[in-house]
Amino acid sequence: MNYKASQTLILNNVSRFIDLTELEKQKYISLLTEVKVEKKDFLMQAGEIAKYEYFITKGCLKVYTLDEDGAPHISMFAIEDYWTGDLSSFMTKEPSRYYIKATEHSELLGISRENYDLLFREIPKFERFYRILYQKSLISYIRRSNYGISLTAEERYLEFKKKYPQIVNRITQKDLAAYIGITPEFMSKIITKVNRM
Amino acid sequence: MNYKASQTLILNNVSRFIDLTELEKQKYISLLTEVKVEKKDFLMQAGEIAKYEYFITKGCLKVYTLDEDGAPHISMFAIEDYWTGDLSSFMTKEPSRYYIKATEHSELLGISRENYDLLFREIPKFERFYRILYQKSLISYIRRSNYGISLTAEERYLEFKKKYPQIVNRITQKDLAAYIGITPEFMSKIITKVNRM
DNA sequence: TAAAAGTCTTAAACTAGTTCATTTTTTTTC
C-alpha cells in the first residue's frame, strides 16, 4: 500500500523493534489521528487530561510545567521522529501539570487512550514494541535524573549541545535556560564564556 | 505448589500486572537465581557488565556512581519488593559505571540476561509485565528528572521524606546527602532547620 | 516599514550551597 511520508516515518520507527505484516500496518495506521499545531499554539495545557500520546512527524515542541512563581521548567524538547505527551496523565486519566507548546509549525500523529488499549488486544506484538521503547526511555531518564544534581550548569549545557546538536539551533537561549534549570542571564554568561574558550 | 517467602513475594509482584498459570509460575521461578549479600558488600562494581537484574526480597542497597573527584552520587536506594540493577549495562552488555552496595544484610532474586531473553520466548505475557513495569518507572523518573533542577535542596529532602518514609530511617544522613546532591554538612544544617520548625 | 514586543547582554548586590577545619556523638570492631 501507499503511505504518506508521515505514516512511513512512524512505521519505520515501529519497525526498529517489531515486524508488522501489511495488514497490521494498515490496522495500526487506522488507529492514529493527524494533528497540526501552529507556532506558539498549545497541543495540551495543564489541568486537561492527556487524551493522546503523540509521535512528531514535523516541527518542534516544548513540554513544560509552571512553578508557584509562574516560572517555566522545560522537561523536554520534542522534534521529528520523537514521541511526546504526558504519559502519567494519559495512563491515570488525572489532570496534567504540563503544557505542550509548538516552537515551530508542527505535525503529529496521536493515539488516543482507547486506541492504545485496543492496539494491545488487536496486535499483541505492540506490548513488545512499548516494552522496548519504554525501556530505552527509562535508561536515558535514569541517566538524566542525576544530571541536575551532580553537574554544574555549564556542564549540563555542554552535555545538551553534544547530545542534541540538531535542537540547540532551533530553540531560544531563554528556553534552553528553562531546560538547563538556570536564569536566562546566567545562560547568557555561560554561552559567552564557552564561546571565548 | 509450595513456595518460599521470597518466591511468593516476587510472584505477587508479577501478579500485579499479569496472571500466570501454576506451570508458568514454576517456569518463571526456575529462571531465577538466589543471591545474598552482607552489609557493606558489593552486589556489583563499576567496570563490570551487569549480568543480572535483581528483585529485592530482604534488605536495603544503594546504587551509585563515583565522579572524577571520587565523590559518590547515589541514584537510588532499593528495598524489599523493589527491582534494581543497571538496566543500561544489562541491555547493552557494556561495562557499568555503577556500584551497588548493601547497606544491610540483603537477599535478592536475580534474572540473568539469557533467562530474561528466554522468558519472553517461553512466556510472552512477560512482555506486558515489563511494558507496564517500565512504564511506571519511566513516569516516576520523568517526574524526578526535574527535581534536581527546579527544587531547592530543602524541598528535595522534604519530598524524599514524604515519599519514602520507610527508607529515611534505614540510611545514614551522609548517604541521604549523596542522594539529594548536597554535602553532608549542608544536609546536617537542613535537618537541624527542619526539626526546629 | 515603523512600532511594539520579545530576546540577549552586562553589571552590581545578594543567597543557596560548598569547603575546610574542629569538636561531639554514634557505631563498629576486637
Added chain:
DNA sequence: GAAAAAAAATGAACTAGTTTAAGACTTTTA
C-alpha cells in the same frame, strides 16, 4: 566494653548561580 572508626554538628570564609535593573539587538505584527 574499650578503642578505633565513622557519622554528625557547628562555624567561618568562599563560589556558583540569582535578582534586579537598564540598554542593545532581533523578531513579530499591524
